[in-house]
Amino acid sequence: xxxxxxxxLQDFVKDVFVQMGCPANEAQxxxxxxxxxxxxxxxxxxxxxxxxxxxxxxxxxxxxKPAIKIVHETPSTAVxxxxxxxxxxxxxxxxxxxxxxxxxxxxxxxSVKNSNHYGIAGHHSMMALEKDMIGWSMxxxxxxxxxxxxxxxxxxxxxxxxxxxxxxxxxxxxDFATTTVANGKLEVLKRKNEKAPLGWVQDKDGxxxxxxxxxxxxxxxxxxxxxxEHSGHKGYILGSIVDxxxxxxxxxxxxxxxxxxxxxxxxxxxxxxxxxxxxxxAMRIDAFRPAEDFKSHMDNxxxxxxxxxxxxxxxxxxxxxxxxxxxxxxxKANGIPLLPAVVEDLKSIGxxxxxxxxxxxx
Numbered sequence: 001x002x003x004x005x006x007x008x009l010q011d012f013v014k015d016v017f018v019q020m021g022c023p024a025n026e027a028q029x030x031x032x033x034x035x036x037x038x039x040x041x042x043x044x045x046x047x048x049x050x051x052x053x054x055x056x057x058x059x060x061x062x063x064x065k066p067a068i069k070i071v072h073e074t075p076s077t078a079v080x081x082x083x084x085x086x087x088x089x090x091x092x093x094x095x096x097x098x099x100x101x102x103x104x105x106x107x108x109x110x111s112v113k114n115s116n117h118y119g120i121a122g123h124h125s126m127m128a129l130e131k132d133m134i135g136w137s138m139x140x141x142x143x144x145x146x147x148x149x150x151x152x153x154x155x156x157x158x159x160x161x162x163x164x165x166x167x168x169x170x171x172x173x174x175d176f177a178t179t180t181v182a183n184g185k186l187e188v189l190k191r192k193n194e195k196a197p198l199g200w201v202q203d204k205d206g207x208x209x210x211x212x213x214x215x216x217x218x219x220x221x222x223x224x225x226x227x228x229e230h231s232g233h234k235g236y237i238l239g240s241i242v243d244x245x246x247x248x249x250x251x252x253x254x255x256x257x258x259x260x261x262x263x264x265x266x267x268x269x270x271x272x273x274x275x276x277x278x279x280x281x282a283m284r285i286d287a288f289r290p291a292e293d294f295k296s297h298m299d300n301x302x303x304x305x306x307x308x309x310x311x312x313x314x315x316x317x318x319x320x321x322x323x324x325x326x327x328x329x330x331x332k333a334n335g336i337p338l339l340p341a342v343v344e345d346l347k348s349i350g351x352x353x354x355x356x357x358x359x360x361x362x
Contacts, residue, residue, distance in 0.1 A: 002343060003335030008360045010035045012350070013047060019353040020057050021064035022086070030088035033119040038336045041327035042175075044184020045120045048342045051349060053086065053117070055263035062086055062116055068093050075105045079250050080112045084275060087118030087139070091278050095127045095135070098282040102133055106287030109136075111250035114275035117141070117261050121161035122175030122324070128163055128282045129171050132291060135163040136281030140246040142260040145179050146220040147240075148233040151206040153220045154255050157182050158242035163321075165285070167295035169302045173321030178239035179221050186212050191341045199226035245279040252277025 010031045017027035038046030056062045066085030070078050078097050082090035094110040101108025118124065121137040128135025141156025159182070161175040180200050189196055195210040203209045204218030208227075215221070224235025247254035253273040260267075285291040308317050331337075338346075343357075350357035 001337040001339055003337055004361060006035055006039050006332060006336050009038070009047060009336060012346070012355065012357060012360045013050060015355055016050065016054070016349060016353055017064075017086075019355065020054065022089075023065065026086070026089045029092055030086050033088040033092070033123050035336075036123050037120045038338075039328050039331050040120065040122065040324040041331070042120050042122075042182075042324070044182050044188055046336075047338070047346060048187065049117075049184065049261075051345055052261055052263070053088075054349065054352075056116060056261070059263045061259065061263065061267075066090070070097065076101050076107055076109060078108075078110045080110055082112055082115035082275060084114055084116065087116040087276065087278065090115040091118040091124045091137070091139070091280065092127065094278060095124045095137070095280045095282070098280045099128060099131050099133060102128075102282040102284045102287075103131070107281070107283045109281045110279070111245065112278040112280070113247070113250040113252035113273060115252070115278055116259075116276055118276075118278055120175060121159040122163065122173055124278075124280060125161040125163040125175070126171070126173060129165050131282070132165050132285065134165070134283040134285065135161075136279070136283075137161040137163075138242045138246055139278040140243045140252070140254060140258050140276060142183070142262070142265075143256045143258050144183055144215055144221045145223060145239060146202065146206070147236045148223060148228050151202075151204065151220065152256070155223075155236070155239045155243055156258055157221065158239040158246075160238065160242060164298060165295060166298040166302065167292070169299045170319075170325055171321060172298065172302065172319060173324065175320070175324070176224075178224050178235050178242060180224055180226050180235070181221070183215075183221065186215070188339075191339050199230070242279070247273060247277035249279070250277045 014027045014031035017030050063084035066083035071081045072079040080094050094112050098108035098110045118139050125135035125137035138160045140158050143153040145155040157177040157179045159177045164172040190212045196212050198208050201214040201221050223232045225232035243254050251273050253271050257268045257272045285294045302319050305317050347357045
C-alpha cells in the first residue's frame with residue numbers, strides 16, 4: 001500500500017466537496033471529519049467512503065448547502081433539522097450547540113433529524129475535550145442488522161462514542177459499533193479478497209456465513225456478541241437505544257426506515273421521519289464535582305488499569321482510545337496507507353471533478 005500525507009489528502013477531499021457545491025468552511029470541516037477516520041485507523045469510515053457521499057449527492061439525497069437550524073429547544077436540550085446536509089457537517093454543528101448549552105447550564109443534549117452519514121462517532125465526541133467536557137456521540141445507520149432471533153434487517157451498526165478528559169494521561173475515548181463489526185470492515189475484506197470471520201454476518205436464512213457479500217445476497221449483520229449464546233441480545237439492546245435516542249427522539253427515520261448509505265438502494269416507502277438521526281451530548285465536569293479532582297482520579301483510574309496483571313507477558317491492558325491515538329501519531333508522521341483500489345477510486349473521483357489527485361502529493 002502507498003502512503004499519503006494526511007493534510008494533502010484532506011485538501012483533496014475538501015476540494016471535492018467544494019466542487020459538489022459545499023461552502024468552503026463546511027467542505028473543510030467535512031474533509032477533516034472524513035480524513036480523521038483514516039488518521040485514527042478507522043479506514044472503513046475514511047476516504048474510502050467519499051464516493052458514497054458523492055453518489056447520494058447525485059441522487060439529490062444530500063444537500064450541499066443545507067440551512068441547518070434548531071427546531072425545538074430548552075435550556076439544556078435541542079432538536080436540529082439538518083436539511084439533508086452532510087452528516088459530516090450537521091453533527092459538528094449539533095455538537096457545538098450541545099457544548100454551548102453545557103457551558104450555560106452544565107449539560108447539553110441535542111437530537112438531530114434530516115441528516116446523513118456522519119463519519120466516525122469519535123470525531124464528534126472528542127470535540128468536547130477541547131472544552132474540558134465529556135462528549136457523547138451516537139447515530140443510527142443503514143438497516144443492515146438483524147435483532148437477535150430475526151432474519152430481517154431492522155437496525156444499523158449504530159455506533160456509540162464517549163470521550164472523557166484527563167489530567168496528564170491521554171483522554172479516554174470509547175468509539176464502537178453496536179454490531180460485531182462495522183459494515184465498512186466487510187468492504188475492506190472484500191478489497192483484500194478475504195473472508196469474514198464467522199459471527200460477523202448471517203445469510204438470508206439466518207445461518208452464520210463467512211461470505212463478505214452476504215449483505216448483497218439478502219443476508220444481514222449481527223449485533224455485538226453475535227449469537228444469543230454469546231450475548232448478541234446485549235448488542236441488539238445497545239443498537240436499539242441508539243436508534244431511539246437518535247431517531248425516535250428527534251423525528252428522524254428509525255429501524256428499517258433509516259435511509260441506506262448506498263445510493264442504489266431505494267428509500268423505504270411511507271417514511272416515519274426525516275432523514276438519518278444523531279444524538280450528541282456534552283457534560284461540564286464541574287456540574288458534578290471539581291474538574292481537577294475528577295481528572296486526577298481519571299488519571300489514577302487509567303494508571304490502575306494499565307498496571308493490572310495480564311494473562312501473558314506479551315499482552316498489555318489497553319485504555320479505550322489507545323490504539324487510535326498510537327495509529328494517529330504514526331500516520332501523521334509517515335502518512336496514511338491506502339489500498340490500491342481506494343487510490344484508483346480517488347483518482348476517478350478527481351477526474352470526475354477535474355481535480356488531479358496526484359498533484360496534491362507532488
